[in-house]
Amino acid sequence: MAKSTPVKKAWRSLSWLGAIVIALVAINTAAVLWGGGSWTPKLALDLEGGTQIILAPKLETGQTVTDEQLTQAVSIIRQRVDASGVSEAEISTQGGSNIVVAIPGELDEETKNRIQSSAKLELRPVLLAGAPSDSSVGGDASASPTPSPTESLRATPTVSPTNGSDTNWITPALQAEYDSFDCSSDEAATTNAAPADVPLVTCDTTGTVKYLLGPVEVDGADIKDATNGQETNQQGASTGRWVVNLTFNDQGTKDFGEVSQRLYGLTATPPLNQFAFVIDGQVLSAPTMNGVITDGKPSISGSFDQESSKALADQLKFGALPISFTVQSSETITATLGSSQLLSGLIAGLIGLLLVFGYSLFQYRLLGTVTIVSLLVAGVITYLTLCILSWYQGYRLSLAGVAGVIVAIGFTADSFIVYFERVRDELRDGRVLGSAVEAGWKRALRTVYASKATNLLAAIVLFVIAVGSVKGFAVTLGITTVIDVIIVVLFTHPMLQLLAQTRFFSSGHPLSGLDPSALGAVYRGRAEFRTSAQLTAAKAASSSREAAKRQTIAERKAAEAAALDASGGSKPAKSAASAPSASGDISKNGKES
Template sequence: MLQIPRWQTALIVLVLLIGVAFASPNLISRQATDNIPDWLPNQQINLGLDLQGGSYLLLEVQTEAVIEEQLDNLVDEIRVQLRGERIGYRNLGVEDGAATFTLRDPTQAATVEELISDIGGQLQVSVGEDGKASVRYADTAVQERISNAVQQSIEIIRRRIDETGVREPTIQRQGERRVVVQLPGIDNPERMKEILGKTARLTFRLVDEDVSPQSSRIPPGSEVLPSDDETPEGTPQRRHVVRKRVMVSGENLTDAQPTFQQGQPVVSFSFDTVGAKRFADVTKNNVNHAFAIVLDGKVISAPVIREPILGGNGVISGNFTVQGANDLALLLRAGALPAPLKILEERTVGPGLGADSVRAGEFASVLALVAVIVFMAVAYGLFGILADVALVANLILIMGALSGLQATLTLPGIAGIVLTLGMAVDANVLIFERIREEAGNFRGPVSAVDAGYRRALTTIFDANITTLIAAVLLFYFGSGPVKGFAVTLAIGLVTSMFTAIMVTRLLVAGWLRRRRPQALPI
């Protein structure tokens, strides 16, 4: 047990040096780490919301809008199918969560049921004797659509936050339709709320130039949308009659960047292959007609197409500020939300509170470390001092692991570190007590130490593995502060086993080889 091969010694030293390398950037300022070459460890521990301040948002995905959109699309599909088969109907629309219409000839009910069932999408079709038809999605299809919308919303939220450069945000699903967002270190929470709150659904549609926005009769295929222009107070907002059919969707965008055109902020964009072809066809077939750019139900601009645009690139102009152009480009790059988000709860944590927590955590950690060091030195003499050296190495490895993994350190995470420092010497206590028993049975120093390490090893592994299982379960099923505690506890358990077993064994074996004592100082 005490015959340590050279490769093991080299491995132990290498692990310790790596831990020191990854932990050392935490001793300098964050600005100074920018000067460290990329091939060297240059990342510091990320502090959570409760330590460096920031914003906490509880969002709810308005999935009702997703279902409404799905039903509207279903109505359009039903209209196309019925007209294609020349089946008479009236009053087609959405009512009580279903697409409803009335057949002019009720004897066509069987044909209509078969025709609509072929649309797919887990539809439930029923036609009464009076010709009243109802088409709704099955509950499983609705729940699947809601779940997909929430998951897609989380991904879009993550993209938007990543575009802003916020370090280590926490984005978690809570319940069926809610999302928790924690943004450490942000200094402008209002801008973040504005970015996250916008659906950012961009569409390109033709303007219906045959109808005035003031007309009382709008054709079924068109709708009146307000302009996004800011108007003086008391002045009515401009409106446009826009066709409902989407000619090109923002889903076909591949890039969007803020730029300037004639000294004004604009957003340039480019389409993928499919979008570029559609955009080219639309502009080629509608020269000298107005083309509306619609964002979240408002017309940003409605320029007249002067010539075909064949390159798949374009520019969105409007009354943009520089910040507005940047934000719009960010939203378009990240993609549109499948449904609007509603802010249910908002909290702002000041950095002063976080600084106090960090100082308190540092004081508790140092106090715990000093107390454990003193106890081990008093209780086990030289062997206790060797265990103290391993304890300091353990703390360095924990800091290095948190920096290297870019884990977020929270206030409960500091509690996990303090707990780990107290538990770290448990393995050494078991080993040293076992060595005392063996020495009391008149074994020689080398034999007693060898037996102490060998017989205590199973107990140490069992105790730490059961605690590690608990930490993994806390991380998997927990959220927020619970996860922060589980992360540091799990990392601390792994590093503690390494330092208590490998590092102290290396130090004790080296001391025995050099001193060759007749009795153990324990």
């Protein structure tokens, strides 16, 4: 099999780069035609403006909001907004109790619902369950099957309940409230959360089931994560049923384990074996407890499909606010910086780009055009990537993101400089251009990878720990870092491989930037020298002295011996004035004799 030549490798790399550009153009074209995409990236709040929503807490008499609750609420609302694909949102507190949510651009209905349904999630045991407008119950909590369940519960003595499932919670007054409650009434529609330590009469979110629930036993804020997926059996095979998988934190694991042990023991007396997930006083789901779960990782099964299980998982994951909020106001806001600041940022980026172009041409002559074209190709790929992210992930370009792109110009040019200097070093060592390109590439690639790994790590750390516009800077920095590596590998190096085959560059034309004579390429190693006919006498002398400095002791002695043989075996005489130390010896006591 014939060995692949540098030229073939170069064209193969350029073909891959072309395929990447074509794919990006095709994806964005499809997004524009059929997916609501655009040929310009979406702008963030500071450049475009958007919608501001102020959320006020719903408090019981005498209840106050703590700083810890506000901080947790801000974090959860930010997760909701980010999950909807909106980036560069600003979420902050106001007046020690309110939360201000500023969303860039026009607010879609889904994101609006995510924010406005700022619910508090609670987990309560089920005491009664029945039809939405009658007084029947879903299970018999009495010991005797003879009387009706309602009659048995009305006869329950009024004593202190021992746990959340204790039917002693159901007083005659509470029973009457439950009996008269109608899920289709205005009262049901405006039902809000009750205090955590008392029962709650409510309906599910569809209005088809009426519930009487015990006090809160697990706080929704203790849900660490909620995801949907297909159920698996003990052998690890999928059953085809969609379920919602929960993960509790340490406190939630402890509380849920205790509740599951009690409810599993009530399997024979439904609905006392059910546990309701309640958001703003309405039941999202009330599954039965089918086992004792002590690892904090229960799963909810039922008549789910992929969409409904995902919806429930999102509600459980992003609904776990420590307190409930109501929308106090919603209004459109203008850009905080505006188009003039964007224009200033773009002008700054253009000036930086022109300076890099000028430096490249001054330092590397026509070789600098490779830097210029590489930066232009990187710019096209970066722009297309940002457009696709704006369409697919809701990414918005802020002024901080523009700054990230500007900073990346210098980082990208740095990669080219490292590579070019490595090639020049190889030319100084006497290699021909084709060999210098390959040898210099091997040396430069390690440095480029190490540098870009550092940049990418910095971008990832910034994205993880930062919020707001700093995330935008981290995104553009990370994207341009990856694109930089792609350009160096698939464009810059292949272009040098092809240019090395041209007469202009391989002959070392003075304007090529790769002139061996101008680089002082006279030393070839192992005391072998070559003298270019194009060098002046002064240049040759200067280069020879420079090369002599770079010789090892063994190479210098070998050169002197070669010179001695060439002169017929007579050692050149040296005057005492010119070399006084060469005429004496060093005695044992360290004095010169």
